[in-house]
Amino acid sequence: MKDEPVKAGVTLSAPVEHAFRVFTEGIGDWWPRAKTFYRDDVAGIAIEPRAGGHWYEVDRRGRRIDWGEVRAFEPDRRLVLGWAVSADRGQEPPERASEVEVRFLALGPKLTRVEVEHRGFARHGAGAELLRVGMASPDGWPYILREYAEAASPTARAVLSA
Numbered sequence: 001m002k003d004e005p006v007k008a009g010v011t012l013s014a015p016v017e018h019a020f021r022v023f024t025e026g027i028g029d030w031w032p033r034a035k036t037f038y039r040d041d042v043a044g045i046a047i048e049p050r051a052g053g054h055w056y057e058v059d060r061r062g063r064r065i066d067w068g069e070v071r072a073f074e075p076d077r078r079l080v081l082g083w084a085v086s087a088d089r090g091q092e093p094p095e096r097a098s099e100v101e102v103r104f105l106a107l108g109p110k111l112t113r114v115e116v117e118h119r120g121f122a123r124h125g126a127g128a129e130l131l132r133v134g135m136a137s138p139d140g141w142p143y144i145l146r147e148y149a150e151a152a153s154p155t156a157r158a159v160l161s162a
Contacts, residue, residue, distance in 0.1 A: 005119035008141035012153040016106040020076045022152040030151035087127035
């Protein structure tokens, strides 16, 4: 099922503006180093705040590796990112990138639902199913969202769901 999307979500005890800001501006503080190219040598991770920008990591020597293109950037509402990372952690050309949509839904003044849908795995070719299974596993999006939830609502236990 190469094109079956992976869905995951988390409910945070935080206003939607804070949830969006931590996900985008604060990504370098919470994104798991185990899910980067440079791992412990990562100096920073960033999302350029505009459609047509990129999201990427930089190592301590200043080398940059792009993870993909920012396809939509709608503050406090929605973020769509190209995922140009293969199952074996190689860099993919843009045309082989899958897509990650992150939606931010205000459930109340201090309660936000964040939903991730990772889709278009078939674009990755031969490694598509391996990547899809990995991102659906407990070590994929659920792990990434747990790290995010701890950063976005550190005083409250986040509720994770698929």
